[in-house]
Amino acid sequence: MAVRTDLVPDGAAQRPSAADRLLGPHRGNERMRAVVDVVMRLVSLAAAIVVIVPLVAIVGYVLVKGLPTLTLEFLTHASGNTESPGALNAILGSLQMVPVALLIGGSLGLLAGIYLAEYAGPRMAAGGTFLVDVLLGVPSILAGVLVYATLVTYWTGSSAIAGSVALAVVMFPIVIRASEEVLRLVPGSIREASLALGIARWRTVVSVVVPVARAGLLTGIMLAFARGFGETAPLLFTARGSESLNVGDFSSPMAALPLFVYQNSRLPDRTFVAQAWSAAIVLLAIVLAINVIVRGRSVGSRVE
Amino acid sequence: MDDRLRRLTRSGGRLLSADALFRRSTLVAVLAAGALLVLLFAVLVAQSWPIWADRGIVPFLTTPTWAPNYVDPVTGATSVQIGALPMIVGTVLSSIIGLVVAGPLGVLVAVFLVEYSPRRLAIGLTFLVELIAAIPSVVIGIWGLYVFSIFSRDTFQWWIASTIGRVIPFCAEDPANPTRFSVFTAGMVLAVMIVPMVVAVSREVIRSVPLSLREGHTGMGATRWETIRHVVLPTARIGILGGVMLAFGRALGETIAVTMVIGNVDQVPTSVFQPGQSIASKIATNLGDVTDQVELAGLLGLGVVLLVVSVGLSVIVRLLARRLGGAYVAS
Amino acid sequence: MTTVTDRPGYAAPAPAPGTEAGVLDLRSVNAYYRTFRAVRDVSLSLRPRAITALIGPSGCGKSTILRVINRMHETIPGARVEGSVVLDGVDLYRRDVSAVRVRRTIGMVFQKPNPFPAMSIFENVASGMRLAGEKKSSVLDGRVEASLRRAALWDEVKDKLRQPGTSLSGGQQQRLCIARSIAVEPEVILMDEPCSALDPVSTLRIEELMVELRQDYTIVIVTHNMQQAGRVSDVTAFFSMGDDRAGYLVESGPTSRIFSAPTEKLTEDYVSGRFG
Structure with missing residues (x-):
């Protein structure tokens, strides 16, 4: 087959000299390309700044609007106190319901994570991972709806335990995912060393693998706690909130910080709204503090 | 035996x-x-x-x-007359608005973090973006209720309504809406909430585009941006799409923040600046004190719609991930 | 292509006396990664329209030198270059010479074939021309075909130009990458161990292609394979690693002489397989 000479790239003789190409006049779109390159660099920087603005705005406004009413009375009185209402019942409510939820959802999640990482065959593991993906994608309000349509309607009525169960439903897949991922990182050689010593499989998992992964497991559990602490939707028709101080009575309605913020923010009275902002400070402080402590150490590794 | x-x-x-x-x-x-x-x-x-x-x-x-x-x-x-249409429209519309804003913005931020930013700055920014994801939605909600909705009405809403709103009625201001709450406000609040997810997923997939591909393109005289535009983003597109879908799912189901700013009116909006209702906000505001049995069934029916959509999205993302895995084996 | 603006003060420089047009000159090149010096004081003159092989043990800075030549070195954070690289009388590191232009004039083929997975075979080859703003499909079609013919790949891919470049075999992918780089008509083609990921048959085809391309392009190839250097190159430059772990040039000359009668003991030990 004859080579069509008109198609062959210019031979060396026809090309402009290298010096011409390096130094010669601008050709075509060259200047435009350089400008676009710089512009896009700046645009992406601007995008990064724009994304951070809401964070600063939210934290800033919450502080500005909530600090004036964040008094000692606010932290030590229940919201039913007619003289000077506070948020103590909400704070204590969260501090009761969330740990109970973590106890239920966290322990189940840890066990399921152990199964997926330690025992499941490839197909079962893939199926389990997908199941967790699906559960993570289910909106948290549906956890509240589920508990409302079962536990609340047929058994407990509005109660703290219903709230804890609803939060546990939200935390469950989070803990599975976290523990599964962390346990997979434990090198197989550690398991083999233990099994080779004649230590039973379950002992190996409980006293060798889990302790090796404990820092990561703790991270996952802390983040699940923070997530549960900030959830409002699952509590709306389960724990419902309460004006009075409820310590230890899980069969009655109970207040929670996010519920307090939500409910107070919609009240027509200015002082209640101001209290909603103050409660938002407490909520934000607790949730962000956990996140800062837990994520701060590991963020470098995620950026490279 | x-x-x-x-x-x-x-x-x-x-x-x-x-x-x-x-x-x-x-x-x-x-x-x-x-x-x-x-x-x-x-x-x-x-x-x-x-x-x-x-x-x-x-x-x-x-x-x-x-x-x-x-x-x-x-x-x-x-x-x-119990129908889900107002809530379906409100949910989808607010989520799309959120996605239209957060999608491109999040991808750009991911591009900045991976391609342009010095390492230290990238670490700081990544940390801050992750913190946004950690803010409880009720806190974003109260900010939306008392701060952002006012800002949004006086800026974004005014700009859009006085430009494209003059041409497209769907973006026109609604004189009958005396409040600052609308499907648009909800969409913008959702954008704030889902942007970290878009950033996180896009960052991972952009980072996984092999250096050899970038160098191949840069080595033939492409600028940095051209390599991003023609090689990095196209190679990462399926993964980015997966991240955007996940973010969309998150937006569809977001409850409290949307409830606080969408206006809670059960109507099919004829403009994005009208108040509306999302599936989640309808359930949140009504389920607790509903007495009518048919209405209760209707609210749970809304729950079924939400569940089917979110599970469906997870399945789609799963299928995308499988395709992504295939693409990487091939390269 | 149309001229948009003329650079003020531009006049095509006359080649320095005694130098042939198109010569690629490395003058006292030092290359660093942050504080680590990877290449020490390399001066080397590369003949145009010839194949120069850079050989030497691993870690001796061959690839770094290659990347210095088309300014790819500086894309790595913390990397920098001292000295100068002169092509056709123009210092590539001059302030008014853009890296983009340098890389268009000096193409590069990498160790691992790297066709762009999101582009078809056609688009892979056309990508460089599109960057330069070429939009006419008649021009693109012709140049893509010509480049693929030149890379001895046309007959194998002409019926599947719309398929992804990654669907080809390894050897074909590498020839696609060569077609991609010659489509923008470079003056110099740099090849960084282009056959190390390929089987012997594919390697042979690439070597034939290099010899064929030598008529029109200055080719610099980094190779670990001394037989390959012996088979294809006209000139061989031997590098080694000093005590400070910086690579330096031991000697260079016609390939036949380097392999038969090297002046340095180190070179002789290396080419005879005694170390490296």
Whole structure:
């Protein structure tokens, strides 16, 4: 087959000299390309700044609007106190319901994570991972709806335990995912060393693998706690909130910080709204503090 | 030998060894996760059954009013008009607005973090973006309720309404809406909430585009941006799409922040600046004190819609991930 | 292509006396990664329209030198270059010479074939021309075909130009990458161990292609394979690693001489397989 000479790239003789190409006049779109390159660099920087603005705005406004009413009375009185209402019942409510939820959802999640990482065959593991993906994608309000349509309607009525169960439903897949991922990182050689010593499989998992992964497991559990602490939707028709101080009575309605913020923010009275902002400070402080402590150490590794 | 006997002998005469017991209890936890999903479906479908059986799937999804005691303005006859259409439109519309803003923005931020930013700055920014994701939605909600909605009405809403709003009625201001709450406000608040997710997923997939591809393109005289535009983003597009879908799913189900800014009016909006209602916000505001049995079934029916959509999205993302895996094996 | 603006003060420089047009000159090149010096004081003159092989043990800075030549070195954070690289009388590191232009004039083929997975075979080859703003499909079609013919790949891919470049075999992918780089008509083609990921048959085809391309392009190839250097190159430059772990040039000359009668003991040990 004859080579069509008109198609062959210019031979060396026809090309402009290298010096011409390096130094010669601008050709075509060259200047435009350089400008676009710089512009896009700046645009992406601007995008990064724009994304951070809401964070600063939210934290800033919450502080500005909530600090004036964040008094000692606010932290030590229940919201039913007619003289000077506070948020103590909400704070204590969260501090009761969330740990109970973590106890239920966290322990189940840890066990399921152990199964997926330690025992499941490839197909079962893939199926389990997908199941967790699906559960993570289910909106948290549906956890509240589920508990409302079962536990609340047929058994407990509005109660703290219903709230804890609803939060546990939200935390469950989070803990599975976290523990599964962390346990997979434990090198197989550690398991083999233990099994080779004649230590039973379950002992190996409980006293060798889990302790090796404990820092990561703790991270996952802390983040699940923070997530549960900030959830409002699952509590709306389960724990419902309460004006009075409820310590230890899980069969009655109970207040929670996010519920307090939500409910107070919609009240027509200015002082209640101001209290909603103050409660938002407490909520934000607790949730962000956990996140800062837990994520701060590991963020470098995620950026490279 | 029957099964039971065989099992007994295999486990050394004891009914269950400690090993088997532990293994089974972990398996039970996994099965509990599966049971949870099944239970969710079963309970929601069963308790919303009157809606599907008596009113039918299509009428429920397409009826544009939510009125358990609907009084016909002409005849004065009363009837049950419970339809999901206002909530479906409100949910999808606010989520799309959120995605239109957060999608490109998040991808650009990811590009900045991976391609342009110095390492230290990238670490700081990544940390801050992750913190946004950690803010409880009720806190974003109260900020949206008292701060952002006012800002948004006076800036974004005004700009859009006075430009493209003059041409497209769907973006025009609604003189009948005296509040600052609208589907648009909800969409913008959602954008704030889902942007971290878009950034996180895009960052990972952009980072996984091999250096050899970037160098191949840069080495033939492409600028940095051209390499990003023509090689990095196209190579990462399926993964980015997956991240955007996940973010969309998150937006569809977001409850509290949307409830606080969407306006809570059960109508099919004819402009994005009208108040509306999302599926989640409708459930959140009504489920607690509903007494009418048909309305209760309707609210749980909304829950079924939300569940089906979010599970469907997870399946789609899963399929995308599988395709992504294939693409990487090929390269 | 149309001229948009003339650079003020531009006049095509006359080649320095005694130098042939198109010569690529490395003058006292030092290359660093942050504080680590990877290449020490390399001066080397590369003949145009010839194949120069850079050989030497691993870690001796051959690839770094290659990347210095088309300014790819500086894309790595913390990397920098001292000295100068002069092509056709123009210092590539002059302030008014853009890296983009340098890389268009000096193409590069990498160790691992790297066709762009999101582009078809056609688009892979056309990508460089599109960057330069070429939009006419008649021009693109012709140049893509010509480049693929030149890379001895046309007959194998002419019926599947719309398929992804990654669907080809390894050897074909590498020839696609060569077609991609010659489509923008470079003056110099740099090849960084282009056959190390390929089987012997594919390697042979690439070597034939290099010899064929030598008529029109200055080719610099980094190779670990001394037989390959012996088979294809006209000139061989031997590098080694000093005590400070910086690579330096031991000697260079016609390939036949380097392999038969090297002046340095180190070179002789290396080419005879005694170390490296």
